[in-house]
Amino acid sequence: MTKQWISSGSAFEDNIGYSRAVVDGDYVYVSGTTGYDYDTMTISPDPMVQAEQCFQNIATALQAAGSSVDDIVRVRYIFPNKLDFEPCWPVFKKYLAIAKPAATMIVAGLLDDAMKLEVAVTARLTS
Secondary structure (H helix, E strand, O other): OOOOEEEEOOOEEEEEEOEEEEEOOEEEEEEEEEEEEEOOEOOOOHHHHHHHHHHHHHHHHHHHHHHHHHHEEEEEEEEEHHHHOOOHHHHHHHOOOOOOOOEEEEEEEOOOOOOOEEEEEEEEEOO
C-alpha cells in the first residue's frame, strides 16, 4: 500500500519538510496542530478558542484523508502552561466523546509563545 500525504497549504510544511497528515495503511497520522486559523491567518490568545480551532484544523485534515474525529484512537496534547489544560476539557470532550482515544498530556514549550497548545492525533480510516 502506498502512502498518501495531506497538506494544509501551510508554508511550514515545505520549509520544514512535513505533511499535515499522512495516510499509511489503515491509519491517518495528523501532525501536531495548533490553534492557528488559516482562513484569517490569526491565532486567538484564548486557550479554549485555540483548542476549538485545533480540532477544526484536525477535522479538516482527517476529512481530506477519509477519516473523522470519531475515528481518532490516540491523542497527544502539548501545553506550555499546564494550567491551560483543564479549561480546555469541554472542547476536547466535544470532539472526542465518541472516539474516547488513548490520551497523553505533555508540558513543553512550543515554537511561538502565542501558541497555547498543540494537538497530534492518530485515527483509523473510516470503513
